[in-house]
Amino acid sequence: KQEVTQIPAALSVPEGENLVLNCSFTDSAIYNLQWFRQDPGKGLTSLLLIQSSQREQTSGRLNASLDKSSGRSTLYIAASQPGDSATYLCAADMRFGAGTRLTVKP
Amino acid sequence: EAEVAQSPRYKITEKSQAVAFWCDPISGHATLYWYRQILGQGPELLVQFQDESVVDDSQLPKDRFSAERLKGVDSTLKIQPAELGDSAMYLCASSLEGFSGGARDEQFFGPGTRLTVL
Numbered sequence: 001k002q003e004v005t006q007i008p009a010a011l012s013v014p015e016g017e018n019l020v021l022n023c024s025f026t027d028s029a030i031y032n033l034q035w036f037r038q039d040p041g042k043g044l045t046s047l048l049l050i051q052s053s054q055r056e057q058t059s060g061r062l063n064a065s066l067d068k069s070s071g072r073s074t075l076y077i078a079a080s081q082p083g084d085s086a087t088y089l090c091a092a093d094m095r096f097g098a099g100t101r102l103t104v105k106p
Numbered sequence: 107e108a109e110v111a112q113s114p115r116y117k118i119t120e121k122s123q124a125v126a127f128w129c130d131p132i133s134g135h136a137t138l139y140w141y142r143q144i145l146g147q148g149p150e151l152l153v154q155f156q157d158e159s160v161v162d163d164s165q166l167p168k169d170r171f172s173a174e175r176l177k178g179v180d181s182t183l184k185i186q187p188a189e190l191g192d193s194a195m196y197l198c199a200s201s202l203e204g205f206s207g208g209a210r211d212e213q214f215f216g217p218g219t220r221l222t223v224l
Contacts, residue, residue: 004148031210032210032211034212034213036215041220042217042218043110043112043197043215043216043217043218044149044197044199044215045215046212046213046214046215049211049212089148089149091148091149091213093210094139094151094154094210094213095151096148096149096150097148098146098147098148099148
């Protein structure tokens with residue numbers, strides 16, 4: 001059974017800092033890995049999707065990488081802004097981690 | 107921009123009552139998912155439909171939960187009777203094809219239904 005872990009559970013950074021969120025999964029035989037953002041009390045917004053044959057995807061200030069052999073994915077956020085404050089979730093196929101709650105302080 | 111629609115947004119009910127949630131996926135999306143998200147946790151898949159067929163309901167508590175997608179478009183998730191432990195956010199998502207050609211495509215989520223069972 002696939003298990004997905006996200007570390008840290010919470011992260012607070014000053015505005016402008018570059019940061020990395022981590023996602024690990026136990027079964028490397030995945031078809032894709034997707035990163036989402038969730039604001040309090042809201043649904044999930046898709047950020048990036050990496051297919052199993054890909055190593056990374058980029059969208060604006062976001063870059064996600066996938067290393068199936070080590071069971072890890074990272075989400076890199078450049079030049080963080082207060083508007084980036086949210087919970088970030090990763091999903092290996094349809095199995096989700098508990099998320100990292102990010103706070104960016106002005 | 108196309109979105110997944112869900113209603114109601116909020117539902118408060120007493121235990122032992124029946125509740126129902128509705129989801130309308132993005133037009134043309136063949137695959138529909140229902141998830142349950144308990145506060146502080148990630149979403150957990152309850153049921154996946156491909157068109158009108160259930161392809162995965164292994165985590166659906168079938169003694170009290172049921173789901174249908176009769177015409178392969180919108181879907182209803184029902185709980186009867188509701189229990190205190192069912193209080194959670196119920197999320198619906200859709201994707202264009204689900205799984206094909208060895209790849210699983212992008213999921214798009216609706217705003218969710220927040221259920222409180224008293």
